[in-house]
Amino acid sequence: MFTFLRRAIPCPRHIINAISPSPTFQLQLCLQTQWSSVRYAFSNASNGNSFTVSYLIDSCGFSPQEAEAASKRVSLETRDKPDLVIGFLKSHGFSQPQILRLIRIVPELLRYDPEKTFLPKIEFFKSRGISSSHIPRLICSSPNIMRRSLSKHLIPSFNFLRDLFQSDEKLIKSLQYSSVILLDPKTFVVPKMELLREAGVPQSNIIKYLQFFSRTLTCSPGRLKKAVEEVKELGFDPLKFQFLVAVHVCISLKKSTRDKKADVYKKWGCSDNDIVAAFRKFPVCMTLAEDQIDAKFEFLVNQLGCNPSNIIKYASVLGYSLKKRIVPRAAVLQVLLSKGLMKSETFLVNFMHTEKDFLRRFVLCHGQQVANELLELYRTKLDQAR
Structure with a gap:
């Protein structure tokens, strides 16, 4: 047994030869020597990033695992530079969660000079009409923006996209949803636009898609092509914007999730x-959380007596908030049904009216006493949802 351990754990020969201990003592000495070497090596490695790890945990709110991973990408000797970065971000409206997101994704930012690197980019975004309150969200949606050259990359990208949108306003609105398109639009965006054009999608709809769903255009061309083919097979018309909404859903969700x-x-x-029909009418129905779908069907079927086939017919109802829209309106409509003031056949479609139109059609159109009763009921249900 000890012969095996001596082969497995090599011991310095001069130590063994200097004394003539028992085999047991030899084993203990070998283990002690090996452990000392391991501990020394570990200590040297730890000292190199111990301050970085401690700073990320104590000052940035990282978990020990996150701090250890980030310390492999950035090394901090003192807290002077990182404190300067965090202080700068706070002074420019970044919240603690936003700062944490930035540093998690690009920990190297803690070694930058914020006045030289961050401030010119923030001032540029302001000069192009982006409000100070929106800039933190814009940067946090794609933190690598802070690493890109302003003159060589961001300004040319911004100008290219502005010409594409033919409107500063549309571009700014798109950037508020996701600024990832600023990173490399000619590589990420242009080939995908060409693919959509080849599929028969009008340029105006492509620009609209880029405005609201730009992040999905950063997927691989193969993935976009597969989504386009799938949506075509389901019978969507490429000339309609609903086609692109369905493409967005197919890209965003794995098949197993759907x-x-x-x-x-x-x-x-x-x-x-039925499910395909619902998806055609309202593609967003497949993005709803499973418990949301379940809760809405439970209320509509069990509480209101709606037929599932009718719910599919008005699938967009599933996109409305259960507590803030469906339940308050259902309370009003049930009173009207009990009084014989409406037909149940039109029940579901009434959730689709605007707030102003709903009140005009179903509350304010009745006599003062009934209108006051319905309005009080409606507001009570809305208050309960808050």
């Missing part, structure tokens, strides 16, 4: 054809 959501619809009696 299958799980489909299982919830099936639980309430929807067939595969």
